[in-house]
Amino acid sequence: MTEKRIPITFYDEKTRPCPQLGGDVPFKYCRTKDDDLPCDNVLACWWDRFDIADFIGRHLSEADIARLLGPQRRNLASLVKLIRQADQTVDACPGR
Numbered sequence: 001m002t003e004k005r006i007p008i009t010f011y012d013e014k015t016r017p018c019p020q021l022g023g024d025v026p027f028k029y030c031r032t033k034d035d036d037l038p039c040d041n042v043l044a045c046w047w048d049r050f051d052i053a054d055f056i057g058r059h060l061s062e063a064d065i066a067r068l069l070g071p072q073r074r075n076l077a078s079l080v081k082l083i084r085q086a087d088q089t090v091d092a093c094p095g096r
């Protein structure tokens, strides 16, 4: 739950090789590739660079997450929802 207050542009300058394009691309490209929604492969491509699932969960609506994941992977949208609920529970704990 470390991504809570970071802006959506926080990781935009990070780069990684793109398996589709062949060269390095900045995260901003991956984040906005499909009509301002992330590339379909964003979770698979960025999981080892930072907590991309958490980042997506905090910056996209549930409808956009479901659209991003497609019908076969909607259970991940449910996972993001659970992450949000858990985070709200932690925030509600006294002393935080």
Ligand code: SF4
Residues within 6 Å of the ligand: 016, 017, 018, 019, 020, 021, 025, 029, 030, 033, 039, 040, 041, 042, 043, 045
């Ligand atoms: S998320 Fe998409 S655009 Fe970005 S590196 Fe992966 S395949 Fe390329």
